Amino acid sequence: MLLIHCPYCAEARPEVEFAYGGQAHIARPLDPSALSDADWEQYLYIRNNPRGRHHERWRHAHGCGRFFNAVRDTVTDKFEVTYPAGEAAR
Amino acid sequence: MPDAATPDIAPLAVTAADLHLPTQPFSAAGLHLELVPAQARYSLRARDAGLLAATIGRALPDRIGDTLDGVIKLGPDEWLALLPAGATLPLGEGLPVSVVDVSARAVGFTITGPGAAALIATGCPLDVERMAPGRATRTLFETVEIVLWRQSETAFRVDCWRSFAPWLWAALVAGAQG
Ligand SMILES: [Zn+2]
Numbered sequence: 001m002l003l004i005h006c007p008y009c010a011e012a013r014p015e016v017e018f019a020y021g022g023q024a025h026i027a028r029p030l031d032p033s034a035l036s037d038a039d040w041e042q043y044l045y046i047r048n049n050p051r052g053r054h055h056e057r058w059r060h061a062h063g064c065g066r067f068f069n070a071v072r073d074t075v076t077d078k079f080e081v082t083y084p085a086g087e088a089a090r
Numbered sequence: 091m092p093d094a095a096t097p098d099i100a101p102l103a104v105t106a107a108d109l110h111l112p113t114q115p116f117s118a119a120g121l122h123l124e125l126v127p128a129q130a131r132y133s134l135r136a137r138d139a140g141l142l143a144a145t146i147g148r149a150l151p152d153r154i155g156d157t158l159d160g161v162i163k164l165g166p167d168e169w170l171a172l173l174p175a176g177a178t179l180p181l182g183e184g185l186p187v188s189v190v191d192v193s194a195r196a197v198g199f200t201i202t203g204p205g206a207a208a209l210i211a212t213g214c215p216l217d218v219e220r221m222a223p224g225r226a227t228r229t230l231f232e233t234v235e236i237v238l239w240r241q242s243e244t245a246f247r248v249d250c251w252r253s254f255a256p257w258l259w260a261a262l263v264a265g266a267q268g
Contacts, residue, residue, distance in 0.1 A: 065168060
Protein backbone atom coordinates (compact mmCIF):
# COMPACT_ATOMS: atom_id res chain seq x y z
CA MET A 1 0.00 0.00 0.00
CA LEU A 2 1.21 3.53 -0.79
CA LEU A 3 1.73 6.03 1.98
CA ILE A 4 0.62 9.54 1.04
CA HIS A 5 1.73 12.60 2.98
CA CYS A 6 -1.30 14.75 3.82
CA PRO A 7 -0.20 18.40 3.97
CA TYR A 8 -2.93 19.21 6.50
CA CYS A 9 -2.47 16.24 8.84
CA ALA A 10 1.31 16.59 8.34
CA GLU A 11 1.61 12.80 8.34
CA ALA A 12 2.13 9.97 5.90
CA ARG A 13 -1.15 8.09 5.81
CA PRO A 14 -2.34 4.89 4.10
CA GLU A 15 -3.58 5.21 0.54
CA VAL A 16 -7.01 3.70 1.32
CA GLU A 17 -7.87 6.82 3.33
CA PHE A 18 -7.59 8.95 0.18
CA ALA A 19 -9.69 9.53 -2.93
CA TYR A 20 -8.23 10.58 -6.27
CA GLY A 21 -9.63 13.84 -7.66
CA GLY A 22 -8.29 14.12 -11.21
CA GLN A 23 -5.83 16.55 -12.74
CA ALA A 24 -5.00 19.60 -10.61
CA HIS A 25 -4.72 23.30 -11.42
CA ILE A 26 -7.58 23.46 -13.90
CA ALA A 27 -9.19 26.85 -13.43
CA ARG A 28 -12.89 27.15 -14.16
CA PRO A 29 -13.44 29.87 -16.78
CA LEU A 30 -14.81 33.01 -15.15
CA ASP A 31 -17.38 33.54 -17.92
CA PRO A 32 -18.29 30.13 -19.40
CA SER A 33 -20.88 31.56 -21.79
CA ALA A 34 -18.15 33.60 -23.50
CA LEU A 35 -16.22 30.47 -24.47
CA SER A 36 -16.28 28.80 -27.85
CA ASP A 37 -17.44 25.19 -27.94
CA ALA A 38 -13.85 24.12 -28.55
CA ASP A 39 -12.58 26.06 -25.53
CA TRP A 40 -15.39 24.69 -23.35
CA GLU A 41 -14.60 21.17 -24.51
CA GLN A 42 -10.97 21.81 -23.65
CA TYR A 43 -11.92 22.88 -20.13
CA LEU A 44 -14.39 20.07 -19.51
CA TYR A 45 -12.79 17.05 -21.06
CA ILE A 46 -9.23 17.45 -22.26
CA ARG A 47 -6.63 16.32 -19.75
CA ASN A 48 -2.92 15.69 -19.78
CA ASN A 49 -1.81 12.09 -19.88
CA PRO A 50 1.88 12.42 -19.12
CA ARG A 51 4.44 9.72 -18.76
CA GLY A 52 6.15 11.01 -15.62
CA ARG A 53 5.25 14.01 -13.44
CA HIS A 54 1.51 14.56 -13.08
CA HIS A 55 -0.17 17.30 -11.03
CA GLU A 56 -3.29 15.86 -9.48
CA ARG A 57 -5.89 16.45 -6.78
CA TRP A 58 -6.36 14.08 -3.89
CA ARG A 59 -8.75 14.18 -0.97
CA HIS A 60 -7.99 12.82 2.48
CA ALA A 61 -11.54 11.48 2.49
CA HIS A 62 -11.27 9.19 5.53
CA GLY A 63 -8.99 11.54 7.47
CA CYS A 64 -9.12 15.33 7.66
CA GLY A 65 -11.51 15.49 4.69
CA ARG A 66 -9.45 18.05 2.76
CA PHE A 67 -8.57 18.30 -0.92
CA PHE A 68 -4.90 18.96 -1.66
CA ASN A 69 -2.59 18.77 -4.66
CA ALA A 70 0.17 16.29 -5.41
CA VAL A 71 2.86 15.63 -7.97
CA ARG A 72 2.96 11.92 -8.72
CA ASP A 73 5.14 10.10 -11.21
CA THR A 74 2.86 8.00 -13.42
CA VAL A 75 5.69 5.58 -14.22
CA THR A 76 6.89 4.80 -10.71
CA ASP A 77 3.67 5.76 -8.83
CA LYS A 78 5.95 7.70 -6.46
CA PHE A 79 4.59 10.86 -4.87
CA GLU A 80 7.17 13.62 -5.32
CA VAL A 81 5.42 16.25 -3.21
CA THR A 82 2.01 17.16 -1.80
CA TYR A 83 0.87 20.69 -0.96
CA PRO A 84 -2.29 22.52 0.13
CA ALA A 85 -4.95 23.42 -2.41
CA GLY A 86 -4.63 27.03 -3.56
CA GLU A 87 -0.84 27.06 -3.68
CA ALA A 88 1.05 27.42 -6.96
CA ALA A 89 1.97 24.25 -8.85
CA ARG A 90 5.23 22.72 -7.70
CA MET B 91 -14.45 -33.08 -4.69
CA PRO B 92 -17.61 -30.99 -5.16
CA ASP B 93 -19.39 -31.68 -8.42
CA ALA B 94 -21.04 -29.08 -10.63
CA ALA B 95 -24.57 -29.88 -9.46
CA THR B 96 -23.82 -29.39 -5.76
CA PRO B 97 -21.12 -26.75 -5.47
CA ASP B 98 -19.37 -26.91 -2.13
CA ILE B 99 -19.93 -23.43 -0.76
CA ALA B 100 -19.26 -22.91 2.92
CA PRO B 101 -22.01 -21.02 4.76
CA LEU B 102 -21.09 -17.49 5.79
CA ALA B 103 -19.50 -17.42 9.21
CA VAL B 104 -21.54 -14.35 10.12
CA THR B 105 -24.93 -13.37 8.74
CA ALA B 106 -26.91 -10.18 9.17
CA ALA B 107 -29.06 -11.90 11.81
CA ASP B 108 -25.97 -12.32 14.00
CA LEU B 109 -25.17 -8.61 13.96
CA HIS B 110 -26.46 -6.45 16.77
CA LEU B 111 -25.16 -3.97 19.30
CA PRO B 112 -23.67 -5.69 22.34
CA THR B 113 -25.69 -5.98 25.52
CA GLN B 114 -22.66 -7.34 27.41
CA PRO B 115 -18.97 -6.42 27.39
CA PHE B 116 -16.65 -8.93 25.78
CA SER B 117 -13.43 -10.11 27.41
CA ALA B 118 -10.68 -12.29 26.01
CA ALA B 119 -7.05 -12.79 26.91
CA GLY B 120 -5.56 -9.33 27.40
CA LEU B 121 -8.60 -7.55 25.94
CA HIS B 122 -11.83 -5.99 27.13
CA LEU B 123 -14.41 -4.56 24.72
CA GLU B 124 -17.34 -2.49 25.82
CA LEU B 125 -20.10 -0.31 24.41
CA VAL B 126 -19.77 3.36 25.41
CA PRO B 127 -22.98 4.55 27.14
CA ALA B 128 -25.09 7.12 25.29
CA GLN B 129 -23.48 10.53 25.29
CA ALA B 130 -23.66 13.93 23.63
CA ARG B 131 -21.72 14.39 20.40
CA TYR B 132 -21.33 17.63 18.48
CA SER B 133 -19.89 18.20 15.05
CA LEU B 134 -18.12 21.57 15.06
CA ARG B 135 -17.02 23.46 11.96
CA ALA B 136 -15.55 26.95 11.60
CA ARG B 137 -12.81 28.74 9.69
CA ASP B 138 -12.23 30.93 12.74
CA ALA B 139 -11.34 28.58 15.60
CA GLY B 140 -11.29 31.46 18.09
CA LEU B 141 -14.84 32.44 17.23
CA LEU B 142 -15.98 28.82 17.55
CA ALA B 143 -14.25 28.43 20.92
CA ALA B 144 -15.84 31.64 22.19
CA THR B 145 -19.25 30.54 20.89
CA ILE B 146 -19.26 27.22 22.70
CA GLY B 147 -17.28 28.43 25.71
CA ARG B 148 -14.63 25.72 25.48
CA ALA B 149 -10.99 25.57 24.45
CA LEU B 150 -10.27 23.71 21.21
CA PRO B 151 -7.18 21.66 20.33
CA ASP B 152 -4.95 23.44 17.76
CA ARG B 153 -3.28 20.60 15.93
CA ILE B 154 -5.08 18.06 13.76
CA GLY B 155 -5.25 14.79 15.69
CA ASP B 156 -4.97 16.37 19.12
CA THR B 157 -7.65 16.08 21.81
CA LEU B 158 -8.61 18.46 24.61
CA ASP B 159 -11.30 17.81 27.23
CA GLY B 160 -13.24 15.44 24.99
CA VAL B 161 -12.86 17.54 21.83
CA ILE B 162 -10.95 16.03 18.89
CA LYS B 163 -9.53 18.12 16.06
CA LEU B 164 -10.39 16.08 12.94
CA GLY B 165 -9.45 18.54 10.19
CA PRO B 166 -8.29 22.10 9.55
CA ASP B 167 -11.76 23.49 10.34
CA GLU B 168 -13.47 20.51 11.94
CA TRP B 169 -13.76 19.22 15.51
CA LEU B 170 -15.79 16.47 17.17
CA ALA B 171 -16.91 17.03 20.76
CA LEU B 172 -17.65 13.94 22.89
CA LEU B 173 -19.46 15.19 25.98
CA PRO B 174 -21.42 13.73 28.90
CA ALA B 175 -24.96 12.63 28.08
CA GLY B 176 -27.33 15.57 28.13
CA ALA B 177 -24.64 18.22 27.68
CA THR B 178 -25.62 20.96 25.26
CA LEU B 179 -23.58 23.59 23.44
CA PRO B 180 -24.69 27.02 22.24
CA LEU B 181 -25.43 26.75 18.51
CA GLY B 182 -24.08 30.15 17.51
CA GLU B 183 -27.10 31.18 15.42
CA GLY B 184 -26.17 33.92 12.97
CA LEU B 185 -22.44 33.39 13.38
CA PRO B 186 -20.15 31.83 10.75
CA VAL B 187 -19.81 28.63 12.77
CA SER B 188 -21.55 25.25 12.56
CA VAL B 189 -22.44 23.54 15.85
CA VAL B 190 -24.56 20.46 15.16
CA ASP B 191 -25.87 17.91 17.66
CA VAL B 192 -25.00 14.48 16.20
CA SER B 193 -25.38 12.57 19.47
CA ALA B 194 -27.36 9.66 18.03
CA ARG B 195 -25.38 9.41 14.80
CA ALA B 196 -22.50 7.35 16.14
CA VAL B 197 -21.84 4.48 18.51
CA GLY B 198 -18.65 4.16 20.54
CA PHE B 199 -16.69 1.17 21.78
CA THR B 200 -13.78 1.04 24.20
CA ILE B 201 -11.00 -1.48 23.66
CA THR B 202 -8.67 -1.91 26.61
CA GLY B 203 -5.87 -4.26 27.56
CA PRO B 204 -2.33 -5.04 26.45
CA GLY B 205 -3.64 -6.46 23.16
CA ALA B 206 -5.66 -3.36 22.25
CA ALA B 207 -3.27 -1.92 19.65
CA ALA B 208 -2.86 -5.30 17.97
CA LEU B 209 -6.64 -5.71 17.78
CA ILE B 210 -7.05 -2.27 16.14
CA ALA B 211 -4.33 -3.26 13.69
CA THR B 212 -6.34 -6.28 12.51
CA GLY B 213 -8.53 -3.91 10.51
CA CYS B 214 -6.97 -0.45 10.57
CA PRO B 215 -4.31 0.56 8.00
CA LEU B 216 -2.70 3.15 10.30
CA ASP B 217 0.59 2.44 12.03
CA VAL B 218 -1.25 2.07 15.33
CA GLU B 219 1.88 1.32 17.34
CA ARG B 220 3.22 4.78 16.48
CA MET B 221 0.03 6.58 17.47
CA ALA B 222 0.76 8.52 20.66
CA PRO B 223 -1.65 8.36 23.61
CA GLY B 224 -3.96 11.37 23.51
CA ARG B 225 -4.09 11.44 19.71
CA ALA B 226 -7.23 10.78 17.68
CA THR B 227 -8.13 10.70 14.00
CA ARG B 228 -10.72 9.71 11.48
CA THR B 229 -9.58 6.60 9.64
CA LEU B 230 -10.91 3.22 8.49
CA PHE B 231 -11.49 -0.19 10.03
CA GLU B 232 -11.72 -2.53 7.02
CA THR B 233 -14.15 -0.46 4.91
CA VAL B 234 -15.94 1.27 7.78
CA GLU B 235 -15.05 4.86 8.60
CA ILE B 236 -14.20 5.29 12.28
CA VAL B 237 -12.86 7.90 14.67
CA LEU B 238 -10.00 6.26 16.53
CA TRP B 239 -8.81 7.79 19.80
CA ARG B 240 -5.84 6.37 21.67
CA GLN B 241 -6.63 7.22 25.28
CA SER B 242 -3.57 5.50 26.78
CA GLU B 243 -0.97 2.90 25.82
CA THR B 244 -3.53 0.16 26.37
CA ALA B 245 -6.89 1.90 25.85
CA PHE B 246 -8.55 2.93 22.60
CA ARG B 247 -11.93 4.29 21.79
CA VAL B 248 -13.58 3.73 18.42
CA ASP B 249 -16.64 5.63 17.17
CA CYS B 250 -18.47 4.72 13.98
CA TRP B 251 -21.78 5.63 12.40
CA ARG B 252 -24.63 3.72 14.01
CA SER B 253 -25.60 1.46 11.13
CA PHE B 254 -22.03 0.11 10.88
CA ALA B 255 -21.69 -0.51 14.61
CA PRO B 256 -23.11 -4.08 14.80
CA TRP B 257 -20.72 -5.20 12.08
CA LEU B 258 -17.78 -3.38 13.70
CA TRP B 259 -18.53 -5.00 17.04
CA ALA B 260 -18.66 -8.45 15.41
CA ALA B 261 -15.38 -7.78 13.61
CA LEU B 262 -13.66 -6.63 16.82
CA VAL B 263 -14.93 -9.63 18.77
CA ALA B 264 -13.79 -11.95 15.98
CA GLY B 265 -10.36 -10.32 16.07
CA ALA B 266 -10.20 -10.57 19.85
CA GLN B 267 -10.98 -14.27 19.63
CA GLY B 268 -8.00 -14.64 17.31
ZN1 LIG C 1 -5.35 14.85 6.14
